Amino acid sequence: MSRTLLTLLAVVSSASAAAKKDQPAPQAFETNCKACHLTDRALVGPHFVHIQEHYPLSKRSEFLEWCRNPGKRNPNMPQMPSMAHIPEAELIEIHNYILNTEVKRVKKTSNKDLFPDTKRPRVVRSFWRNTAPTSILIALPTAEKLNVVWDSEACRLRYISQGEADNFPYLRSNGNSESNPGKIIYTENQTFGTDAQPVFKGYRIDKDGFPTFLYTIDGQEITEQISSSGESVVRTFTGTTPAFSVTAADDTSVAVSTTSNTITYSLK
């Protein structure tokens, strides 16, 4: 008996924390649905507006069928477990509750960072598309919104992209979706000219926000700064290997020029 009371206590108190002004949520909703379905934004499962659109009153039987035998619609969301253990009367109560809850339609946030941070330069580690899972994006303060994606395992530039980088696909899916670096405009092959593997040591960020990566090859310390100059991307090295070289992987709209310790990439 007291255990039941305890469970009820927990449930009722969490209900009050999120109490909506209109109507109390049915007990069955609190116990089975609330952890994953919010009124106004997607959590583990879709929010109320979405369910209201998909299952209006006229589709009551489809709603009940989906609860008992759910499928998978959204590849970025886990499949809902079956709710077959909930009696029909309570499922109907849940459906009514969802339909009768007034929710302001939220602006779609897909493909947009929930809290956009468009500051440039900035350094963002994530699962970026078309590169290793250890990659770092550097958004550069160029009018053309150029970004460098640098692989901290291979210690080299993988590609340059253009446009606003969007990390939200990663954030909303816990890394089950890859983040969008913008349009990839230049992909590079690089060799250090030695069989030794580079060892990543980290990076420093200077006052202007540009990163300098630190790594070693055969014990030799190398630094590599990623920055921009006007509309160009600039990599500035200290201490790199004698046989170091880079080549563009594909036909590209990017012109590459080198000095003894820099590589500059400019739009043609």
Added chain:
Amino acid sequence: MNKFLSYVGFIALSLSAQAVKHPGFDVSSIKIPTGQDPQVGGLDIMPNGKIVATFHEGDVRIYDPETKQWSLFASGLHEPLGLVAEDDHTVVIVQRPEITRISDTDGDGVADSYQCLCDDFGMSGNYHEFSFGPARDAEGNFYLSLNVASNGAPIREEIRGEWLELGLAREKFMVDRKEWGAGIKHEAGRMYSRVPYRGWVVKVDAKTGEMTPWASGFRSPNGLGFGPDGELYVSDNQGDWVGTSKLHQVKQGNFYGHPASLPWTEGYEGPDPVKADAKKLDEIRTPAAVWFTQSTMANSPSQPITIPEGFGEFGGQMLIGEMNKARIIRVILEEVNGVTQGACTPLIDGHGLDMGVNRFVFNEKNELIIGHEHLSWPGGEGMAIVSPANNAPYQDVKTINITADGFTVEFLQDVEDTAELAKSTLVRYTFDYHHHYGSAQRERENIGLTFTPVDGSKKKFTVSLDKPHKEDFCYEFNITPSYNPLLCYTVREIPAK
């Protein structure tokens, strides 16, 4: 029954106005800056008393409790899920790809150095390979736990680290998601460890960054902390090979039950973990110190922490968070026949707390700071403080110990109504160890119990049972005079008479 119903009705009414206050502890919240995704993956206090936290979007922010102002310390991290402050200018965080020492070297309040302390573990790119920790030992060294991959998704084309050539071929893991979901996923094992040290706890030297694989057999160990005994404790989450969620005391070289991680043991010559034999594994695994009964106690326990003196009367015990309920659990440990085991009981249950109790740190005033998270699973957001209030004393079990044929229980207050105490109940059950997901409560049976005062005490009682003890059983009490009547004791060892 009617009395019970009206009681619930009363509580429901009062709760709809505002959450019930805990008699012994106050729960309040800390405001997170607008624009910050308010999910906290790591939490600590700097020597200067400021709170430092990591957030889901990859930021590290510092909170000054005096001015109640936040400042941005670092950003751009890849899912940081833990942090330790080394000094007022340096934090060590664990993010997906590495453990990183982040420092403000020029004293402007913003980090400028991100030193990779260690990245000597694999990444398949599978979303479920979270990295948790660090817990810092007395010498300043760090312990991390590395989540296994989930067959909810395949791997990425590029990986970091050696691929394990055992079982399903790598190409099979690289099919598109449709093909994966249609069938291949079932051959991968529900949780898999195909790059080094997934499913392990590893130790990292604070000076050299050298990594030592420490212990294996973990599934989703979202919580590391040191106990009052100076030992490392790590929680794990119910699932395949984990009948119910649990807390382990972790020692070097041990195996804690989930076989996916085993092939990364030096000299491993066993089978593909997908074909592992539960009976054989049972012989080499170290069982949990504490079980958290699924649904009843916890579904996803998080970080364990030792309680300082001054936090209620529970100094020297431990707390552990729970993601799926608005609950903080108290853990009471003891050593029996050289084995650490013990009890768990809710401490805070609702009382204005949010779900998703993920990270803990105590401040100098013995207040517990809490970071909430969900990562798209059930959980919560934001930060809270639990303060030991100067409120009316309340009744709860202070401590419990096992005896040869029962238990001894000590209450916080005198038990005046022994007739009420006599209404307490006890049921025990065990859990399966198998590759299936979770476990039903097995061999469940009611146990009759009798409370007898120890030397006329009103606080301390022996509890005698009408059946002999059984090893590897969870004893679930309902102790009627307690504010938190639910208390579970995991029996591994039975003391001699």
